[in-house]
Each structure stands twice: as C-alpha cells, then as structure tokens.
Amino acid sequence: MESSYETVVIGGGVVGNSIAYHLSERYQEGILVLDKKYPMTGTSGSTQAWVWVHNKTPSWYAEFSMYSAELYPYLSKKIGDVEYKRTGGLSPFFAEKDREKAKQLADSYRKIGIKIKVLSREEVLEKEPSINPNVAGATYSSIDGNVNPFRLIDMYMRAAKKNGVQYSTYNKVTSIEKQNGTFMVTSDKKTYVCKNLILAGGTWSRELGNLLGIDIPVNQLRGQIIVTEPLKPFLNYTISGLRQAINGEVLIGYSMEKAGFDRSTTLDVIQETANMAVHYVPSLRKAKIVRAFSGIRAMPEDGFPILGKVPGHENLYVAATHSGVTLSPLIGTLLTELILDGETSVPIDRYSLSRFA
Amino acid sequence: MVMETDVLIIGAGPAGLAAAYETASRGLDVTIVDESISKGGQLCQQTQILRTLPSPFLAMRGYELANTLINQLDEFSVRYLLGHRMIGTYKDGSIGITDETNVFPVNPKKIIVATGAAEKAVPFPKWTLPGVITVGAAQTLVNRDFVTPGKNAVIIGSSDFAMDVAIQLSDVGVNIIGIVESLPKILARDAEKTEHIMQRSIPLYLRSSIKEARGNGEVEEIDIQFPDRIMTEKVDLVCVDGGRTPILDAFYQLGCSFGFQEELGGWLPQYNEFLQTDCKDVFLAGNAAGISSQGALLITGRIPGVRVCEELNIISKQEAEHERASHWKELENLEAKLFPEKWEARLNHIKNYANPLLKDQFIS
Numbered sequence: 046m047e048s049s050y051e052t053v054v055i056g057g058g059v060v061g062n063s064i065a066y067h068l069s070e071r072y073q074e075g076i077l078v079l080d081k082k083y084p085m086t087g088t089s090g091s092t093q094a095w096v097w098v099h100n101k102t103p104s105w106y107a108e109f110s111m112y113s114a115e116l117y118p119y120l121s122k123k124i125g126d127v128e129y130k131r132t133g134g135l136s137p138f139f140a141e142k143d144r145e146k147a148k149q150l151a152d153s154y155r156k157i158g159i160k161i162k163v164l165s166r167e168e169v170l171e172k173e174p175s176i177n178p179n180v181a182g183a184t185y186s187s188i189d190g191n192v193n194p195f196r197l198i199d200m201y202m203r204a205a206k207k208n209g210v211q212y213s214t215y216n217k218v219t220s221i222e223k224q225n226g227t228f229m230v231t232s233d234k235k236t237y238v239c240k241n242l243i244l245a246g247g248t249w250s251r252e253l254g255n256l257l258g259i260d261i262p263v264n265q266l267r268g269q270i271i272v273t274e275p276l277k278p279f280l281n282y283t284i285s286g287l288r289q290a291i292n293g294e295v296l297i298g299y300s301m302e303k304a305g306f307d308r309s310t311t312l313d314v315i316q317e318t319a320n321m322a323v324h325y326v327p328s329l330r331k332a333k334i335v336r337a338f339s340g341i342r343a344m345p346e347d348g349f350p351i352l353g354k355v356p357g358h359e360n361l362y363v364a365a366t367h368s369g370v371t372l373s374p375l376i377g378t379l380l381t382e383l384i385l386d387g388e389t390s391v392p393i394d395r396y397s398l399s400r401f402a
Numbered sequence: 403m404v405m406e407t408d409v410l411i412i413g414a415g416p417a418g419l420a421a422a423y424e425t426a427s428r429g430l431d432v433t434i435v436d437e438s439i440s441k442g443g444q445l446c447q448q449t450q451i452l453r454t455l456p457s458p459f460l461a462m463r464g465y466e467l468a469n470t471l472i473n474q475l476d477e478f479s480v481r482y483l484l485g486h487r488m489i490g491t492y493k494d495g496s497i498g499i500t501d502e503t504n505v506f507p508v509n510p511k512k513i514i515v516a517t518g519a520a521e522k523a524v525p526f527p528k529w530t531l532p533g534v535i536t537v538g539a540a541q542t543l544v545n546r547d548f549v550t551p552g553k554n555a556v557i558i559g560s561s562d563f564a565m566d567v568a569i570q571l572s573d574v575g576v577n578i579i580g581i582v583e584s585l586p587k588i589l590a591r592d593a594e595k596t597e598h599i600m601q602r603s604i605p606l607y608l609r610s611s612i613k614e615a616r617g618n619g620e621v622e623e624i625d626i627q628f629p630d631r632i633m634t635e636k637v638d639l640v641c642v643d644g645g646r647t648p649i650l651d652a653f654y655q656l657g658c659s660f661g662f663q664e665e666l667g668g669w670l671p672q673y674n675e676f677l678q679t680d681c682k683d684v685f686l687a688g689n690a691a692g693i694s695s696q697g698a699l700l701i702t703g704r705i706p707g708v709r710v711c712e713e714l715n716i717i718s719k720q721e722a723e724h725e726r727a728s729h730w731k732e733l734e735n736l737e738a739k740l741f742p743e744k745w746e747a748r749l750n751h752i753k754n755y756a757n758p759l760l761k762d763q764f765i766s
Contacts, residue, residue: 087766248766309657309764312490312498316505337490341766 050211051075052241052384053230055218055253057084059194059369061245062201063377066124069208071385076210077239079232081217081249084198088247091308091340093270093296094194094370095283099134099161099186100150101368105395106349108157110368112391113375114188120374124204127197128291134189135164135173136285137180137325147184161186173282175326191283193291194370201373221256226359241384243362247343248306250351250365259355262346262401263365265305269314269339270298271322273332280326287322295332297322301342308339343367352376352396353383363398403506404496407433407481409710410510412488412652415443416696417688417703418516419471424707425514426478428716433481433508435488435499442468443518444538445696447545450566454697454740456732467696490655512683512710515652516703519667519689522644524558527614529642533621537567537643544574552639556624557581558612559643560588565595567641572602579635580605582612582626591740615640648690656681659758665747666692672758673751675730676709677702680758685710692751694737694744701733 052068054061057080065078084090096114101107117129138147144163151161162185169176169183176183202212213234221242222229228242244261246253254261275293287297299321300314315337323330343365345351350366362384364376379389409425411418414436426432440446448464455461459470483499490498496507521536523529533552535543537559543551555576557568560583572578581599583589586608588596599606613627621640626633647667650660658679659672670692671679678685685706688699705726712722738745 306766307764308766310490311493312505312507313493315490339764 048235048237049075050077050237050239052077052243053228053237053239054078054243054245055230056080056245056247056249057202057212057214058087058089058245058247059198059201059373060247060364060366060376061243062198062205063373064243064245064364064380065210066201066205066208067377067381068384069205069210070123071381072208073381073385074209076205077237078205078210078212079216079218079230079237080212080214083214084202085195088340088342089194089198089369091270091338092194092268092342092370093288093298094192094197095134095288096129096131096190096192096371097134097283097368098159098188098371099154099184100136100285102150104153104157104159107154107159109350109375109391110371111159111188113372114190116374116378117190117192124200127200128193129190129197130192130291131188131190132281132283132288133185133187134285135169135176135183135185135282137169137176137183139177139179139181141181144182147182150184159186159188173280173284175279175328176284177325177327189283191288192370197370197373218253218256223257223358228361241360241362243364243380244355245364247365247369248341250343250363254363257358257361259358259398260401261351261363261365261398263351264344264346265303266342266344266367267300267302267304267308267339268298268342269300269302269310269318269337270296271315271318271334271337272296273329274335276332279328284325286325294335295322295329297329304341306341308341310337310339343369346401350376350396351398352379352393353398356397356399356402405433405499405506405508407431407508407510408714409433409512409514410435410497410508411514411516413443413516413518413688413690414438414441414482414484415516415518415688416445416467416471417518417690417699418443418514419475420700420703421514421516421685421687421707422480423471423474423478424704425710426475426480428711429479430711430714430716431479431481433483433510435483435486437485437487439485441472441482441484445471447542449545449570452696454695454736456697456701456736459700464696488652488655510683511714512685513656514685514687514703514706514710515656515671515690516687517649517652517690519646519693520649521646524612524642524644526612528616528621531615531617531621532619533617533638534615534640534642537564537641540571540639540641541567544570550574550576552576552637554579554635554637555639555641556612556626556635556637557641557643559583560585560590560606561643561645562590562592562595564641564643565590565592565599567643568604569595569598569602571641572604576639578602578604579637580607580626582607582610584609584611612640646689646693648693650690653679653684653686653690654763656684657764658684659761660763661751661754661759663692663747663751665741665743666694666751669760670751672755672761674755675752676726677706678709680755680761692744692748695740697736698733698741698744701729701736705729705733
C-alpha cells in the first residue's frame, strides 16, 4: 500500500464510507479510508438504522434530513440492495393534550414541504392494528423508513473499492501534522501523506480534533437496544422506538444515557425498554427477547451535524453527526461537492464548526 | 424487592453443587440458580460409571453422583431457584434473575459461576437436517426423556463420551451403523469402551469423515468419505461429537476478561489460583473454568468455595491455605496424570491472569 494519497478519510463508519464512495463516484483517485477497528464495529453497526425525518426539529433540520431520505432509492440503485424500506413512520401519542403539539409540528413542516399527518385514534389503529388501543393519535410521515445498516455499509464499501478506494483497518490514527500544505497522518501501521483530510470519526471526533488542536464538540450517548426472536411480519410501519426487520426480528430502543464509551447493557434500561415496547405494542408481551446491545452514538453539543471545512485549515474537512444513517447519502454527496467543486448544492453553512467558536 | 444472599451460585450441576457444599456446610447462606427444574445438571442422564472421583467419593454412575451431591446439601441453608436464569446485571451490580415471567434482582456478597459447557457440532453439508444431533442430545433423549432418537445411527467422533453414547444407544436397540473418526486412531482413553464396541460388532471407521448428508425434511442418507472411496449409508440419526466449550454468557455480562486455551475448550474467563476472575467477588467452577473430567470438576467447585469462605471470614487464612493446598494436590493427581495437556493448559492460564487476551470488551 502506498503512502501518498489525494484524500484520506479517517473513520470507516456510515459517514466516512459514504464520503469515500461519493468521492470515488466522481472519479477522484487516491482515496484511503482509515479505521481504528473495522467498519460496523462501532456506532454504525449498533443501530436500529431508521431513515427518519419526522419529529426532527427545527424544521430546517427536518428539511435537511428529508433531502437525504429522498436520496435513498437512488443510492440503492447505484450501490445495490441495502434493504431500504420506506415504510412510513408513526409517532404515537397517548394523551389528547399532545394533539395540539402534533398539529404545530405538522404546520411548521408544511411550510417547508414535508407532509405530516396528525392521525386520529381510529386512523392509527387502521394503519397499525397492533398498536395499543389506548392510543390517542399519532403523527405520520410517509418518507420515514429504515435500512439494513450492515448491508448499507458493506455496499458502500464494495462500490467504493470497485472505484479504487483503499481501506486500512485496525489502524488507529495517532498523530496528524500539517507540513507544506499537506497532511502527515501517522497511524499504528504507517504514516500517510495527503492533500485533503476528512475527519469522520463519529463518537471519537473530539479525540481526532485534539490531534490537530481543534475542538470538535461531539459527545457520546449510549442507546440500548433489545431484539426479539423472529416474529411473523405484523408491524407495517417504523414506529418511533421500534421497527420490524426483514427477518422478522423486532428491534426496540428508547434509551439515551451518558456512559462515555462504555457499551455494556444494563437490566434497568432493558426492562424499561421492554415495558415501553409493551405499552406501544401490547402483543410484544409474548415475544422472547434474544439479545440486547448498546450503541454509542455521536451527539454534537447542540445536536446538529458538524459539516464542512474546518475554519483556518485549508483542505481539512469534518463530518460528525448524530443520525448518520439517515444523513449519510446527503453528507457524502455534499462533502464531495465541497471538495471537488468548492460549493454545495444544498447550503451547509449552518452546520459549520465555526458556530461553536 | 432485592433478594440478599451470601453466595449466589449460577448452575446446579456438579461443580455448582460442590461449591455449594463448601460454602453452605460452613454456615453461609447459599442461593443456587439453574434454568432446569431439576438439580444435578448433565449428571442426571449420565448412566456410565465415573471412576476417577475425588475423595470421599467412590466410583459411581453419573446420576448416583448427582444424588449424592444433592443429598449432602440437605441439612444446610441452601435456597434453590430452579427454572430460573440469570439474564443480566443491573447498574448497581445486582444480578437479574428471571423465572421466565418476572425479573428480580439478587444482591450476593459473592458469585460463583458454574454454567458448565455446551457441545460443539461438526458442520458438513446439510448438517442442519433434523436427525443430525449432538451425542449429548442423543444421551439426554434416551436417558432423561426415554425416547429412542432413531433406528439407524452413525456416530461422528470416537471420544470416551461418544463411545459411551454409542453403547447406550445400542443398549436401547438403536442399530449403530458405524463410528466415524477422522484421525487414524480411536480417541477414547478407556480401552474397555472400545472393547464393548468391538463385542457389539460396531464398525469403527478411521481416517473417515462425513462428506454430505441428504434427505427430504430429515436426514435419510449420508456419504462417509474414506481416503480412497465414498460409502453411502441409509440413516435416520447422525450423532456428532465436536467436543465441548465453556458457556461464557454470564461472565461476559459480568464484564470478566478472557483468555484462550485450546485444551480447555477454547475461550474461558481469566482466573487465578483461587478460581477468582478479575471481577471482584466473581468466582468460577467446573467446565466453565475449562473442560475437564467429572472428578476434576468437583475440585474446581471446592477451590472457589474455600476462597469465598476465607474472604467472608468464615474460616481462617491458615485453614483456607491448608484446604487449598490439598485441593490443588488432588486436582493435580486427577488431572495431570490422565490429561497432562489440560493440566498444563490450566497452569498456563493461571499464569496469564494479569495478561488476558480479551478485556474491556464493552469499551468501544
């Protein structure tokens, strides 16, 4: 493996892979992706993998998410079947007083062209008969869905490799220096020289930034997910908190905890999660839980993506975000435009790292 | 409501029961959890005679040993949670136990994990057809459930256990078409077993393996591959012996570190000479500490039992050291002579205590 590259992407998660793939699609040569472990061993491999737009606030962030969700069918055509299903998303509420809030959300979305319906109890039960009959209503958005994250990343990688992207895994970056307009990226295995450097370290973004003396304010949030035995297909929609995979397993998760990089599971949360699931879908009471896992999510300090050029550092880019699965097609596309064309088709100024300065 | 106990033992098999005796007989309050509704673990269906047991036990059949271990606990304070499982840990460190309906926390001073071993299967094309089972499963069906698992069987593997099961199947009228062994020699150490097999005119096929199974919805035929030919046999039962491997889920949940010892069954929790893991207050016993003979398993239950009593100030340091030395001596007698490679691996494993291969598995 040579040591000189046009572009090095640090981080082989869903975000880093999407950027590498989209760059290679535009015939950029000399791309290397570095991963401290292996793609899918971190956040991207421990997620329910919703492609989720609705309930994202404020509406400009929902709009951004919608553009990405819109790209999914096209992406599947390009890189192959990633088990993307636009099931539609249901966010049930159980108190009548929440209807007003739901209506306000729908109104604010309508202004930017996202259709959200506020459903009556009867409409919810007609769409999703398994929901708790005590439901008061739900917000519904037809653009929501889910994807198989393992297939997604695998397909990104296959397509990227076909286009000449190289990968070096189990290879942690230990220092980064800037010399004469190039970056020297030193890792466990080797030192690489590159013109463009993209920091896509997800939960480790803060640590990566520190190597360059840059503050990338991304924190860790733990989410615990429980998985049922495969059940016959009975959930039609992606419901906030749970979804049924193609193999019949139902993935359930509501929790968010601060636990640093500790991805163990605790019965406290597992039991809460199970109770929540039974509250939403009572028939799940009979389902057997076959495993539980935690994912450490990347959460920028203000909750919004950190995207684009790093101010004051030429040819240095950052892409760190929550909801990486939803946003990956768009982030890959826009970062590629930024690097190759110098501008983006959808404005990303709002997401600049400079907002924290 | 939290259940408090001095010692929580996961697993009511031979090692768990031996650990229970060490602790309960000295006055500790002991709680034993087992997913089965009966005590004794895998011993209950073992009708073969176990010859190398530690004192005071004389040679006896497996189920007799189970009864002996159970009965000697009768007079002590032991709480059995049968039909219960450990399914995880709470944030505060207490252990989550389920009766399959509810989950409740148990807060023990010490935990001894004696979860035993799981059989490994031997894969070949169509190995998932119904009728292909492990040798242990065949034994359970015959001896516990009184069900004959088939009429015409092939046994894959020639360990002592595979031979025992071949004999037991033959005893209940199953026609054993052959014993298939990939090595050029029989693995069983007990020559008497091989003799029994010979007397029954059961063919032993050395240097052979299963090429493929076939069947519509169940196994009907298998191809046995020899160096120079393939033999096809009509069967409705294939019993595979792929050896055993420690059951590690509980250790994983408790956050223990792991090492690897091929001779002891592969991955196993890292432990020291007290059979104590690197998690405070978590001990282990039996096959979970390395696959070994029944006799050795009992002693690996006694060693952590003694340490728990010492740490809970039930016995003095001197007494504990004395007990420990004698248990280790006996373990050496039982293991080093019969299974020198296991003994070697065990000593090696203990030596590696401070350098586990896998630790902090939950830190990403």
